[in-house]
Amino acid sequence: MEVTPVCTERIGTDGCIIRSDRGHRRSKVPRDVEMDIEFLYKVVPQLAKVFRIIDKIGEGTFSSVYLGEAQMRDGRREMFALKHLIPTSHPTRIAAELQCLTVAGGKENVMGVTYCFRKDDHVVIVMPYMEHRAIVEIISSMSFEEVRLYIYHLLKALRHVHQFGIIHRDIKPNNFLYNRSHKLYALVDFGLAQGTVDTQIELLKDLTGLRRVPRPVFGERNLNSCTPAPSTTKQAAIKTESGKTEEPASRRYPSASRGPLPARSQSSSQKPQRAVHQGLTCNCYQTDRVCNICLSRKQQVAPRAGTPGFRAPEVLTKCPNQGTAIDVWSAGVILLSLLSGRYPFFKASDDLLALTQIMTIRGSRETIQAAKAFGKAVVCSRELPRQDLRTLCETLRGRRPSPDDEVTPLPEANKDSTATRCHKIQDDTPTHRPANGAGQTFPNHREHSQSTPLTKQDSESDYKVEEDERGWDSVPDEAYDLLDRLLDLNPATRITAAQALQHPLFADL
Ligand code: ADP
Numbered sequence: 029m030e031v032t033p034v035c036t037e038r039i040g041t042d043g044c045i046i047r048s049d050r051g052h053r054r055s056k057v058p059r060d061v062e063m064d065i066e067f068l069y070k071v072v073p074q075l076a077k078v079f080r081i082i083d084k085i086g087e088g089t090f091s092s093v094y095l096g097e098a099q100m101r102d103g104r105r106e107m108f109a110l111k112h113l114i115p116t117s118h119p120t121r122i123a124a125e126l127q128c129l130t131v132a133g134g135k136e137n138v139m140g141v142t143y144c145f146r147k148d149d150h151v152v153i154v155m156p157y158m159e160h161r162a163i164v165e166i167i168s169s170m171s172f173e174e175v176r177l178y179i180y181h182l183l184k185a186l187r188h189v190h191q192f193g194i195i196h197r198d199i200k201p202n203n204f205l206y207n208r209s210h211k212l213y214a215l216v217d218f219g220l221a222q223g224t225v226d227t228q229i230e231l232l233k234d235l236t237g238l239r240r241v242p243r244p245v246f247g248e249r250n251l252n253s254c255t256p257a258p259s260t261t262k263q264a265a266i267k268t269e270s271g272k273t274e275e276p277a278s279r280r281y282p283s284a285s286r287g288p289l290p291a292r293s294q295s296s297s298q299k300p301q302r303a304v305h306q307g308l309t310c311n312c313y314q315t316d317r318v319c320n321i322c323l324s325r326k327q328q329v330a331p332r333a334g335t336p337g338f339r340a341p342e343v344l345t346k347c348p349n350q351g352t353a354i355d356v357w358s359a360g361v362i363l364l365s366l367l368s369g370r371y372p373f374f375k376a377s378d379d380l381l382a383l384t385q386i387m388t389i390r391g392s393r394e395t396i397q398a399a400k401a402f403g404k405a406v407v408c409s410r411e412l413p414r415q416d417l418r419t420l421c422e423t424l425r426g427r428r429p430s431p432d433d434e435v436t437p438l439p440e441a442n443k444d445s446t447a448t449r450c451h452k453i454q455d456d457t458p459t460h461r462p463a464n465g466a467g468q469t470f471p472n473h474r475e476h477s478q479s480t481p482l483t484k485q486d487s488e489s490d491y492k493v494e495e496d497e498r499g500w501d502s503v504p505d506e507a508y509d510l511l512d513r514l515l516d517l518n519p520a521t522r523i524t525a526a527q528a529l530q531h532p533l534f535a536d537l
């Protein structure tokens with residue numbers, strides 16, 4: 029990278045670093061961010077020769093992202109995003125993330141990579157900085173046309189990465205940067221990516237069993253369950269967790285509930301997890317109860333399995349053969365969110381709640397049937413009807429009255445025992461977990477949404493006029509048709525990103 033060092037910081041009287049930003053704006057960063065920046069300079073000293081690190085712009089479980097400025101050889105100053113990965117990240121995992129960016133990035137709305145620094149086990153991925161706004165800040169002012177373009181560009185990014193056999197696994201607005209004023213889009217964060225069977229990303233083939241890859245869980249015939257995890261403390265703890273898993277039912281029960289499984293799952297590399305939980309025999313298999321043995325089981329802990337609200341039914345039910353369709357589902361959830369003006373749409377702290385919320389929208393019978401197609405038996409305490417997507421979105425936008433029976437609110441964990449729960453998910457190696465939702469909250473869409481379109485100041489009619497101007501009075505059927513196809517409960521029939529780009533909704537693009 030052709031850059032020369034810049035350093036324009038000085039220490040303020042209160043200990044804060046005062047940064048002169050292109051000579052005309054001065055900003056202070058909080059003390060803790062300042063300390064993080066100092067730490068980063070210390071652990072990766074080469075950075076100081078190239079970048080003036082200005083601020084922290086993102087922080088997750090597995091990385092911190094900083095804004096850095098570099099002076100280029102031609103005198104220009106350029107902004108970069110510096111992603112500092114936590115030092116316990118597995119080298120192959122890091123290399124795979126980098127390889128996704130280098131092979132697939134830099135085009136088709138996928139973030140590229142400029143450089144990578146490493147000192148010992150500290151790695152910093154340098155990317156062009158893209159200014160962006162969080163979806164939650166702008167959702168209430170987005171026009172229908174803006175939503176249409178946003179989804180189109182997301183699908184373009186997905187088609188592109190899927191062509192390389194990359195499953196992103198963490199598609200959500202935070203990982204799809206959107207610069208509203210310049211209409212720029214960039215898919216980021218391949219920290220959870222996995223490869224399809226025929227992936228072109230060599231390093232994704234080597235990822236089985238590593239951190240940030242979903243853990244083997246009880247009952248899971250998982251590609252990842254055969255390679256032992258490397259022995260860091262964190263990983264060891266997770267292994268114990270999954271070690272306390274349930275004996276595969278195939279050893280104790282006839283596999284009556286097992287539906288047809290796609291051929292890929294039958295490979296010899298996908299043996300069921302061996303039994304470890306001795307002396308406990310479950311009593312509730314194939315009933316709609318959850319027995320005490322199951323209630324006392326430890327919940328599965330996956331270190332970073334994406335966000336439950338964006339996870340596809342086949343992910344939530346731990347179907348072993350997941351493909352690029354899981355990203356398409358997540359794009360569907362984003363579209364649902366944008367069309368209804370509610371973000372996040374599904375907010376669930378565990379997979380069973382997430383599945384129940386999906387059933388509330390897509391229907392319990394339909395969900396159970398789709399799950400059967402990929403080899404999972406789902407038990408639900410009561411039937412939930414499938415909702416018409418247009419009615420749902422227009423009601424949530426306040427464009428239609430919402431009589432109680434028209435839009436069923438999403439189930440809430442904290443409510444009483446009458447709340448519908450997805451009770452169990454089973455296959456021949458049951459994965460049913462306790463249905464105790466205690467301590468979890470998620471929004472009732474009519475009451476607690478973060479982006480309630482109607483505020484007290486707005487009169488209903490003012491609001492409606494404004495909405496109409498943004499095109500919400502004439503959302504074409506194609507939008508809901510595409511939504512329906514993206515949110516196909518069955519991954520085998522779900523539309524692909526490439527097909528979705530050919531959808532009539534995008535005929536003019
Ligand atoms: P994590 O794995 O911790 O989620 P991400 O790669 O998703 O890391 O980055 C976290 C956040 O940092 C993003 O949500 C985004 O706000 C910001 N970010 C990441 N890359 C860039 C970039 N190239 N330009 C601007 N902001 C970025």
Ligand code: MG
Pocket residue numbers: 088202203216217
């Ligand atoms: Mg992210």
Ligand code: ZN
Pocket residue numbers: 310311312313318319320321322
């Ligand atoms: Zn049980």
